[in-house]
Amino acid sequence: MTTKILRLDTSVFSEQGSSSRLNQAVTEKLEHLYGEVEVRHRDLAREPLPHFSADVITALNTSAEERTEEQTRLKALADELIDELFAADILVVAAPMYNFGIPSTLKAWIDYVARAGVTFRYTAEGPEGLVKGKTLYLVTTRGGIHKDQETDNEIPFLQTYFRFLGITDIRTIYAEGLAMAQKDEQFAAALASVDQLVAA
Template identity: 45%
Template sequence: MNTSTNVKNVLLINSSLNGEQGNSNRLASEFVAKLSEKFEVKVTERDLAKDPLPHLSQAEMGAWMTAANDRTEEQVQLADISDSLIEELKNNDTLVIGMPMYNFGIPSTFKVWIDRIARAGITFSYTENGPVGLLESKKAIIVAARGGMYAGTPKDSQSQYLKDVLAFVGITDVQFIYAEALNMPAKDENVILARQAMDVTAEALI
């Protein structure tokens, strides 16, 4: 491990229904392990499949829009869901996301997380020129695992969406590591390629 004072606070988010056996979970965890070989790393883990968040409701949004001193006990509890997730995100400088592809899109559990961390006046603000993200100086590395080959094609609905929604809250330094064709005969070769990409990405963070 690097013994310098260069500490990286890493938020690892996984959402595979297959847990530790999921390709995206395994590879994202491997990437964080590679980082720990090069830096002093403090990792916060959030498994959105193991501990799913409830879908966003009007009552919860209403709690956000109520002044803190005026909230009911229920509204305090509802607002705390989003507040705690945003605080967790703010406290980490590097975001590592294990991203499986389900039916050409992101897992619904991850969308629920996005719905909680994208809040006007807190993680972005509206200006006369449009929305401006408020979470700055953060890097996101997305380890995207897919059963087929989608990167760079119109069927990849994940990549642009993730870049757009993260930029919306101010995270514009976004990098993808793709592990594709994992349900096809070339799986082993493509996992090797993904691991090589992880090595290069980890080295570039020094």
């Protein structure tokens, strides 16, 4: 059976970015592990999504006959992103830290993909994520050291978001101190952690 991977690179440096290189290492390891894989690879820096706006919400809430050309395009894009998410068995998502948060390109993807009634819903017992049975590899790269500290607004936020969608198997790879003297050792340690974390 083919294992489907959705890979999101979000570094402004595209494939040169440290998070993209770690994403590549995770993907290669998964290919090795599963043999038959199909990768949907989005480089959100090279091909950014349009900023999420009221136009998108209007497009979703307007009937097909009444949508403008632009609304039809936005609706198709929003549906495509959600289809890719549901189709994937495994997600590989890069989250380099930019100004204490995630890249704005990743935030745009997040805003498109959370859709009430489709990827989550509210029940009498509270919210329920509808994107189930998937594994998420989260790769984060930072110039400084933030893991488990107040300054880490990325990983807690991303964990909250993906759990809200129903994704609970989350494996995080940290490469920190990449602007510091020991950056080569730190990057090598992150690469080594890929080998340990990527397992069936």
